[in-house]
Structure formats: C-alpha cells, structure tokens
Amino acid sequence: MLRLEGMVQVTFRVRVVLEPDEGGFHASCPALRGCHSWGATRDEALVNIREAAAAYIESMPAHGDPIPVEGPEHLPSTQEEALTVTV
Template sequence: MGDEIHFFLVLTRWRTGTPWQRAFDRGAIKVKTMRYTVVLESSREGYAASVPGLPGCHSQGNTEQEALKNISDAIYEYLEVVRELTNHKMVRGIEVGV
C-alpha cells in the first residue's frame, strides 16, 4: 500500500469566454472558493488521487503534479454534473461546522 498524503485543493475555475468569466474578470462577481481534501497515494505505477467528500471522484497520474491536475479536472467535471442534475430543482446551501 502506498503512502497517503492529504491535500486541500482550492478549486476556482470558469469556462473561458462565458458571461460568468467576463463578470468575474470585471470584479462583478465574488466567488467563495471551494476546498476539498484530496488523498494522494503513491505506488509503483504512479499516483492515485481521490476526494473523500465527493463519492466516486478519483483520478491518477504518472507524477504527483499530474495526479493533482487530473483530480482538479475530475472535481470540476463532477461538480458540472451535479449542477446539471440540480439545475431546475430547489436546492438550499447549508453550511455545517464540525
């Protein structure tokens, strides 16, 4: 079993050229950065990355940097699917401290 390293990945990304990106660039939108714990495991084949807070969100890479970039992309795609699935539904965001 490889070593586990925990990272906090800060995710702030917009698709280039979208109205959201342009508004963000002008300073018209303030964004709360989302932080996710990423578990990075090394092995002979490279690195595996997973996000415990997002079930099924996994990636890998030959290097630590590649695995972290790939998991960043995986988180973005995961959240895009969640957004699409909840697009027309009543959703409330509640912050809970532990």
C-alpha cells in the same frame, strides 16, 4: 450542502487523498463520491484530480445534487492536500 442556481463562478476547497499506486499516484476526493484520478507523478495526479473534481462539481446542479461542503475538521494530513476548484 450547497446548491448552485444559474450561471455563477464559485471556488471550492476539497480534500484530496494522494496515494502511491503502481508506478504513479492515485488521487481521490472523499467528499465527492467516485471522484478519482491517477497520474505518473504527484503533480500530474493533482492536475488530473483538479480537472475531475471541477467536472464532477459542475455536473451536480444539473442532476439536482447538493454540493458537499467540507468543514475545518477535514484538514489535510500528510497524504492529503486541499484542492481549490473554480466552477
């Protein structure tokens, strides 16, 4: 786990799971519990989950929560992508 102190800019790579969902795509970040989004297209779902993940990660230090760090064992599969988020 990583803790952020003060004003810094850090780039994170998190795994995103994309699944077809009722005329669009559901996107989630398993390492960020409860971080989900949706989009009418795959690209829209990725844009939306990137924004959701950035907001989620930014809020963690304020709540005293450690930021999960995913290791190489969490490489993306066919329904997953790596997402880079800068906060």
